[in-house]
Amino acid sequence: MPHKLILDDVAKSFTLHLRDGITLPVVAGVSFHVGGGECVVLGGASGAGKSSILKMVHGNYGVARGEILVMHDGSQVDLAVADPRTVLQVRRRTIGYVSQFLRAIPRVSALDVAAEPLIRAGVDADAARDRTASLFARLNLPERLWSLPPATFSGGEQQRVNIARGFLPDLPILLLDEPTASLDQRNREVVVAMIAEKKQAGTALLGIFHDADVRDAVADRVIDVSQFAESPLAA
């Protein structure tokens, strides 16, 4: 199975110009790969840089050093240096992302929020809404909420909208940032089953799961991110 996502010697630090330009090292020397049909879980203590790694792959954090390689539309792209338009296209066709929190858009219904990536990918709007509705039902999201904007939903309800949004498009790579953190047992099991189906379909998954049960159920490998810690003295 060829690697769908390769990180090679990736480093990230933050320079805080408002704090006398101090540099906060986050991670360095991050090298690993994720194959198709595999779920790799990032482990390690809070603050070790797990989310930062996901955000570098998604592109909303810049990369200080190293390469992040994906196959996109049949050719290899290095996301560490890709221009904004390429990153946007990669997000549309190659890398899906379930963020920890839903960024709610005023007035747009939960159904439309979740169906949007499918519609953008060219799926007919009615078909996209049908697929979204069945996934909402599977995630036990009460039907009376579907037509409402998610801004007023509970954390668990918003998270299920977010999960549907990320899982619906069939993209080769899926990033999961604590997708089950505010779900109850029943819905955690649904998400575990959905992850298993993605693996079956050959998707490469990279995720963060604090919940040990979920992690054990989905992880093929756990990568301890604390091994990539860069001490401030070395920076």
Place this chain on the structure above:
Amino acid sequence: MSVCMNADHPLMTVRDLTHMYGNRVGCRDVSFDLHPGEVLAVVGESGSGKTTLLDCVSARLERSSGTVGYQMRDGRMQDLHALSEAERRFLMRTDWGFVHQNPADGLRMNVSAGANVGERLMAVGQRHYGQIREAAMDWLGRVEIDDDRIDDRPGTFSGGMRQRLQIARNLVTGPRLVFMDEPTGGLDVSVQARLLDLLRGLVDDLGLSAIVVTHDLAVARLLSQRMMVMKDGRVIETGLTDRVLDDPQAPYTQLLVSSILQV
């Protein structure tokens, strides 16, 4: 997508654009490409040069130096400042829209809402009264203005309605590029949200390209894919909107982002 173009070729190419007000810098050495379907936000404080830049790239203000290339409907790249006045005006009436912060600057306040929308169509040669009225009605509906207000003058409208009317007036001719100067400035927050959502939907449905000047980073986050941060007339940071906001690099951008009030 109703706009059919080669997305691989930029719609607009700006190189080293500079505008001086006497000895004072309006904007300096600004370069960027805008591709079809892209929304670019230009952010910065008042006086940072963002409105000067918008006026220069929309040929409303003469440049001091630099070039602004524009892909005409036939696919040719044209230097805007080499166009004749008539050609430039034709672009402004057909291919471009300009949404002003103050709707009164973009509307004719002494004619009806319907006429405000219909006028743009007549300017591009439509003559059939029934069709013009029908198109006006359709657009008023799309910007959520009730049918029975079509014969009212904008002076009787609320601020949010006037802004929506201005948008309808601009979009009725099917422009490919819309310039917006603080489109939600001066509106109540709830009215802003409605307008933003409307703009977002229209930009998506029509595959519009847009350059949006705003000092409001939340507006930039919601509407744009790419962002340029300006300070003292120069672009100090540029990139994907969510990367600039989540991982700002320049000291000034960090200051801007850290100054947002969280609600």
